[in-house]
Amino acid sequence: MSTDQDLVARWAVEPAPLLPLLHAFHNRDGYLSEAALRAVSEGLRIPLADLYGTVTFYHHFAREEGGHSRPRVCDGPICKLRGSDELMAELDGATPMPCAGRCDDPIPVLVENRYLAGRPGAKLRETPAPMPDDNPGELEECCFAGIREDGRATLMGYCSDGGYGALTRAVREGSPAGVIEVVEASGLAGRGGAGFPTGRKWRAVAEAPGGPKTIVCNADEGEPGCFKDRVLMDYDPHAVIEGMALAAFATGATRGFIYLRYEYPHTERILEDAILDARDAGLLGQRILGSDFSFELYVRRGAGAYICGEETSLLNSLEGKHPFPRNKPPYPVTHGFEDLPTVVNNVETLASVPPILAKGADWYRGLGLGDHAGTKIISLSGDVQRPGNYEVPIGLPLDTLLNDWAGGPLEGRTFQAVTMAGLSGGFLGKFDDVTLDEPCLRARGSFLGAGGIMVFDDRRDMVDLARQAMAFFAHESCGKCFPCRIGTQRLTERLAGEAGPADADEWKREVADIGTTMAAVSACGLGIAAPLITQSLLRDFPDAVDANLEARKS
Amino acid sequence: MSTITIDGQSVPFEDGETIYEVSRRLERDVPTLCYDDRLEAFGACRLCVVELEGARNPVASCTTMAADGMVVRTATEAIERHRKTLMDLVVSENPKGARIDPLRGLASQELAHLAVRYESDGSRFVGKQSGTSRPDDTNPMILRDYDNCISCYRCVRVCAEREGDYAISVANRGFETQITTEFAGLLEDSDCTFCGQCVQTCPTGALGDLRSMEAQDQPGEFEKTRSICPYCGVGCSVDILTKNEKIVGVQPAMDGPANLGALCVKGQFGWDWVDSDERLTQPLVRKDGKLVPASWEEAWERAAKGFKSVVEKHGRHAVYAVASGRAPHESAYSVQKFVRYGFGTNYVDNCSRA
Numbered sequence: 001m002s003t004d005q006d007l008v009a010r011w012a013v014e015p016a017p018l019l020p021l022l023h024a025f026h027n028r029d030g031y032l033s034e035a036a037l038r039a040v041s042e043g044l045r046i047p048l049a050d051l052y053g054t055v056t057f058y059h060h061f062a063r064e065e066g067g068h069s070r071p072r073v074c075d076g077p078i079c080k081l082r083g084s085d086e087l088m089a090e091l092d093g094a095t096p097m098p099c100a101g102r103c104d105d106p107i108p109v110l111v112e113n114r115y116l117a118g119r120p121g122a123k124l125r126e127t128p129a130p131m132p133d134d135n136p137g138e139l140e141e142c143c144f145a146g147i148r149e150d151g152r153a154t155l156m157g158y159c160s161d162g163g164y165g166a167l168t169r170a171v172r173e174g175s176p177a178g179v180i181e182v183v184e185a186s187g188l189a190g191r192g193g194a195g196f197p198t199g200r201k202w203r204a205v206a207e208a209p210g211g212p213k214t215i216v217c218n219a220d221e222g223e224p225g226c227f228k229d230r231v232l233m234d235y236d237p238h239a240v241i242e243g244m245a246l247a248a249f250a251t252g253a254t255r256g257f258i259y260l261r262y263e264y265p266h267t268e269r270i271l272e273d274a275i276l277d278a279r280d281a282g283l284l285g286q287r288i289l290g291s292d293f294s295f296e297l298y299v300r301r302g303a304g305a306y307i308c309g310e311e312t313s314l315l316n317s318l319e320g321k322h323p324f325p326r327n328k329p330p331y332p333v334t335h336g337f338e339d340l341p342t343v344v345n346n347v348e349t350l351a352s353v354p355p356i357l358a359k360g361a362d363w364y365r366g367l368g369l370g371d372h373a374g375t376k377i378i379s380l381s382g383d384v385q386r387p388g389n390y391e392v393p394i395g396l397p398l399d400t401l402l403n404d405w406a407g408g409p410l411e412g413r414t415f416q417a418v419t420m421a422g423l424s425g426g427f428l429g430k431f432d433d434v435t436l437d438e439p440c441l442r443a444r445g446s447f448l449g450a451g452g453i454m455v456f457d458d459r460r461d462m463v464d465l466a467r468q469a470m471a472f473f474a475h476e477s478c479g480k481c482f483p484c485r486i487g488t489q490r491l492t493e494r495l496a497g498e499a500g501p502a503d504a505d506e507w508k509r510e511v512a513d514i515g516t517t518m519a520a521v522s523a524c525g526l527g528i529a530a531p532l533i534t535q536s537l538l539r540d541f542p543d544a545v546d547a548n549l550e551a552r553k554s
Numbered sequence: 555m556s557t558i559t560i561d562g563q564s565v566p567f568e569d570g571e572t573i574y575e576v577s578r579r580l581e582r583d584v585p586t587l588c589y590d591d592r593l594e595a596f597g598a599c600r601l602c603v604v605e606l607e608g609a610r611n612p613v614a615s616c617t618t619m620a621a622d623g624m625v626v627r628t629a630t631e632a633i634e635r636h637r638k639t640l641m642d643l644v645v646s647e648n649p650k651g652a653r654i655d656p657l658r659g660l661a662s663q664e665l666a667h668l669a670v671r672y673e674s675d676g677s678r679f680v681g682k683q684s685g686t687s688r689p690d691d692t693n694p695m696i697l698r699d700y701d702n703c704i705s706c707y708r709c710v711r712v713c714a715e716r717e718g719d720y721a722i723s724v725a726n727r728g729f730e731t732q733i734t735t736e737f738a739g740l741l742e743d744s745d746c747t748f749c750g751q752c753v754q755t756c757p758t759g760a761l762g763d764l765r766s767m768e769a770q771d772q773p774g775e776f777e778k779t780r781s782i783c784p785y786c787g788v789g790c791s792v793d794i795l796t797k798n799e800k801i802v803g804v805q806p807a808m809d810g811p812a813n814l815g816a817l818c819v820k821g822q823f824g825w826d827w828v829d830s831d832e833r834l835t836q837p838l839v840r841k842d843g844k845l846v847p848a849s850w851e852e853a854w855e856r857a858a859k860g861f862k863s864v865v866e867k868h869g870r871h872a873v874y875a876v877a878s879g880r881a882p883h884e885s886a887y888s889v890q891k892f893v894r895y896g897f898g899t900n901y902v903d904n905c906s907r908a
Binding site for chain 1 (some may be wrong): 587595596597598601605611612614617619625632635639643644647678679680682683684704705707720721722723724725726727728729730731734736737738744745844887
């Protein structure tokens with residue numbers, strides 16, 4: 001067994017060492033002991049109180065002996081419907097964890113570093129993520145085009161279909177400016193939810209003074225109802241790696257990190273293997289493909305914090321700091337990792353880049369419907385015949401996805417509500433005429449975001465779903481800005497009926513006032529988006545709210 | 555020159571100035587709770603939000619740099635409504651904050667004042683309270699009354715940014731956040747040096763000066779007298795708090811040029827000896843190996859005789875004087891004058907020169 005000194009010596013020389021060092025102790029001891037934290041504090045020269053505070057920020061770092069091996073059961077909105085409470089009761093010492101990204105095949109359970117899945121009463125098994133079905137609309141895809149091929153996750157499999165061709169051409173014949181031009185012309189925009197034009201981001205980093213520059217792949221897929229990045233990384237890891245290498249080539253970055261959410265331990269192994277293979281083949285590391293271009297790539301595993309999907313919180317987490325979001329501006333393009341120019345892109349965004357460079361900007365633009373450029377992966381889950389990941393042309397009618405592609409509601413049921421952007425976009429109760437693109441959804445007071453859509457049929461209690469959603473945001477609020485820290489708590493209490501005015505009008509006024517201020521003045525996207533839950537509930541389900549408030553009186 | 559328009563008034567600004575700083579120069583009363591101008595702007599309380607033309611949402615003025623041509627409104631109806639909601643929210647988790655004795659600390663009334671200004675009485679947004687007090691921490695200097703904590707983290711930041719102790723930090727997240735030492739222990743087991751800076755920047759009195767608080771129940775208001783801390787050569791400005799002519803506390807002067815609100819444990823908490831029962835109130839001389847009370851004349855004579863004989867025997871440099879850091883400045887001055895002029899030597903020092 002490694003000694004404390006071995007572990008510290010192994011990681012202290014690496015970039016972004018805190019998380020991997022903590023994981024090393026966590027894996028070795030089964031929890032983070034006081035002695036371990038003292039060793040880390042000394043080894044990395046982090047004040048002990050700071051380190052302690054930072055460790056307590058993360059959901060999954062156990063601080064009691066045996067904590068790491070106790071089952072953690074997903075109690076996300078879909079798993080709740082599938083019996084996560086019963087499953088938790090069946091498992092000795094189990095505790096709940098927020099949505100762990102397997103809504104298409106619930107219920108995931110983490111035990112140590114094993115990602116199991118099962119239902120109450122059945123044996124838990126380590127099974128791979130469900131593969132996306134063939135495109136039901138028989139439409140051309142970008143990210144999923146090759147993902148279903150056997151062996152795609154291996155270097156050989158990826159290369160046999162033209163993989164790393166875009167990187168090879170760029171390095172041998174192309175130029176950084178040329179790569180940026182194609183990405184800009186393609187109209188590709190951030191697929192993690194923020195929708196910032198990717199080419200413009202890369203240009204800003206390329207032009208920013210200072211270095212070394214960094215590419216960060218945001219794989220902290222924490223939004224409930226989102227499980228698209230997992231399938232991309234599990235079945236097409238080299239597409240993500242090639243996308244990162246292209247971003248590095250385009251911007252002059254020399255190092256990169258994949259910040260992977262804690263809940264995907266199997267994915268970490270897949271990525272590590274893929275990086276090793278790519279390095280051995282001269283596609284990563286020093287002097288890539290014999291050129292002057294060098295790019296070192298590292299995987300860093302999170303530890304359970306939704307807010308670390310917010311890019312500046314992620315950067316603080318990587319740097320070993322308390323993962324509060326930073327004040328913006330300045331933005332990561334000039335002041336990112338270690339305050340140096342940094343690209344932070346989502347997995348799907350990066351995986352889109354190799355095909356765009358291989359087939360051209362016009363090809364990608366043409367994949368969207370109407371004026372919309374490109375495609376978006378939608379993670380569809382809940383009360384629908386065929387949940388799963390679907391790559392849709394941007395602008396596709398939601399009705400087509402729900403009914404034609406995913407088979408419509410379950411037998412004898414009708415759709416009551418869908419969520420957008422996982423939970424962040426709130427609920428939609430009327431969605432017959434919705435198309436899957438930001439202009440349409442923004443006009444409806446929602447947004448597409450990372451593309452998670454959860455479907456709830458007529459059996460579901462909307463007020464209770466809203467309560468669960470707000471409880472999630474309260475659980476994940478970082479605690480920095482007042483409106484979010486207190487607001488998510490107060491809204492949860494009101495939805496649960498634990499506190500708040502008994503008078504219905506006054507109840508609605510309080511809920512509306514909190515939401516208005518949260519949306520306007522919160523410091524980051526979490527607090528800005530969270531009140532969409534209550535706002536959409538009051539907008540689209542006023543009768544359910546009234547009935548709920550009435551029922552409380554008796 | 556670059557200018558920014560604030561509430562209709564166009565003003566020049568310096569590079570690196572925030573909207574909040576410019577607004578304050580114009581005497582705009584922009585409220586804050588997480589702000590301490592000695593610390594890096596944090597942007598947590600969001601009370602300082604202002605309307606910025608062209609921005610979709612209000613911006614936090616404390617973290618937004620002034621830029622040429624910006625048009626800012628600091629107190630529109632919408633902005634004031636957000637502030638009212640924010641204050642109602644803060645007071646809802648901290649309803650006792652309006653009744654905090656000012657002896658707890660220098661900034662301890664900030665929340666109470668804003669609660670009055672925004673008429674936040676705790677009747678709206680009723681719900682769970684955050685923060686858990688630490689009555690188990692029985693140190694004699696710093697009260698840890700976290701029931702009154704609003705999670706602005708000024709204490710954590712002043713400890714790190716000004717004192718460099720990093721003794722406290724933020725545990726957990728969201729509504730469960732809690733000010734903590736390493737492993738949630740006691741202050742005396744942590745890296746805390748009891749400088750008291752956390753106490754003095756706390757805007758709610760969640761941290762309190764326990765020594766001053768002993769005088770809470772004495773009738774009357776306290777007075778402040780500006781002075782310089784005598785303990786060492788740094789020259790920290792202090793306000794000495796007195797009630798009924800007795801010292802009841804010391805607070806650092808935020809505008810003290812040498813300390814900018816900083817003190818150390820001695821300057822902050824070491825004043826109780828002033829009225830100590832154990833102090834000498836009359837001269838003592840040693841007779842037959844025992845100290846016994848004497849008249850001033852007798853004492854002076856005895857001292858003069860002793861000094862004289864030493865100087866006659868060994869010369870003027872055989873005398874060396876050390877003044878106490880607990881003596882008033884005037885005494886310290888007299889000692890050096892006496893030694894230099896009276897004995898003709900520069901062999902004089904002060905215990906707090908370190």
